[in-house]
Amino acid sequence: MESARADSAWPGPVWPASARVLPSGGLAVGGVPLAELADRFGTPSYVVDEDEVRARARAWRAALPDADVAYAGKAFLTRAMVRWVEEEGLHLDVCSAGELELAAHAGFPGERVVLHGNAKSPDDLRTALRLGVGRVVLDNTGEVARLAALVPPGARQKVLVRVVPGIEAGAHAAVRTGVEGQKFGLSVDGGEAADAVARVLGQPRLELVGLHCHLGSQITSVDPYLAAVRKLVPFLSTLRDVHGVTFPELDLGGGFGIPYRDGEPTLDPAEYAARVRAELALRCAHVDLPVPRLAVEPGRWIAGPAGVALYRVLAVKVSGGRTFVAVDGGMSDNPRPALYGVRYTVRLAGRAGAAPDRPMTVVGRHCEAGDVLAEDVPLPGDVRPGDVLAVPASGAYHLSMASSYNLVGRPPVAAVTGGRARLLVRRETPADLWSRELPD
């Protein structure tokens, strides 16, 4: 293998820190050339840089050593990922019995798991109790009695109540969960949150340890989190006045944004920690409340920048004055451009040094015109079938949102570290796809 060396101009912040341009012009991540990975594991495929995941998990632990940092598994979850975040001392946020079972199978301690969901099924709740999850976040009033009825006599389940602070934050309407009038949580202003708290306090088998809110996703400023503190601390003070109780925990959720293209902002954990801590201390002092222990739930911020998606170019054509580069994946492995209009960076993996001098539109192989991976991105004019394209910031909400559309099969995941690659998840095969069908 060629030895990797740094290049001054790029790779930039949208790539894993280990990304290097090799003397041949190829791009390597984790010490492994991406073109080599494309040959070995096929395309499309996802590559995840283990060291990047671990470094990002550590950045949150270092910023908030006295808080619980729960990795939001919905962003990207495999057994290896569960082990990495467990070893880095994180907690884990799950939102289904499936994610919970996977975490348990990978040996993640139940006590460090928090279960979310606006519509938890009886199976979700039973599995949570069976596996001994540390916290269940209640999201509707009906759930209070449903959960309490499942807790065995003599036991108590720790819970939080998810509240809606009425704060607008997040990159797209579909991922704004702190505003009124959407499906998550219980409104502070509307009185539903106070009602739920009263109900939980009336359930001897539930132990209410605090409030939870999650504002939304891809948030790049700390300001909305400060606004959440300013909203929730007075509410905690009212609850103390009404019920005579104070709660030891406050979970402010996740949503921390990352860059998808050069020059885009990211949220800095150290800045978040300093400003949120200061605001919390100040607001609690104002109303004479003990400062609760903080919890945060980064998903995208930890997994996103660690992932690179690889595609092989199948066709290049000019049509209607535009150049289309068609690849062997698409909206089945990355629905995010279609869902949220996200714009990605694209480079040639094998000829990374070639000047990206023409705007081209990278499209997938699926049966709809909206199957566009990257619109008008600069690529070298001589891009041709057989070239491998690398798309950074593909670690979060790619595999976890992949589908079997057109029975193309979901891509494999290869982990890289220290110049070695290993397959974590194999490619979904046609047999996997039709094996669930019953005989006629």
Ligand SMILES: Cc1ncc(COP(=O)(O)O)c(C=O)c1O
């Ligand atoms: C409750 C909760 N916590 C954490 C997250 C993680 O979000 P992100 O990946 O944007 O950090 C989500 C998803 O938005 C969520 O719903």
Ligand SMILES: N[C@@H](CCCC[NH3+])C(=O)O
């Ligand atoms: N799935 C979204 C984010 C939603 C986060 C989960 N609550 C994305 O791809 O950006």
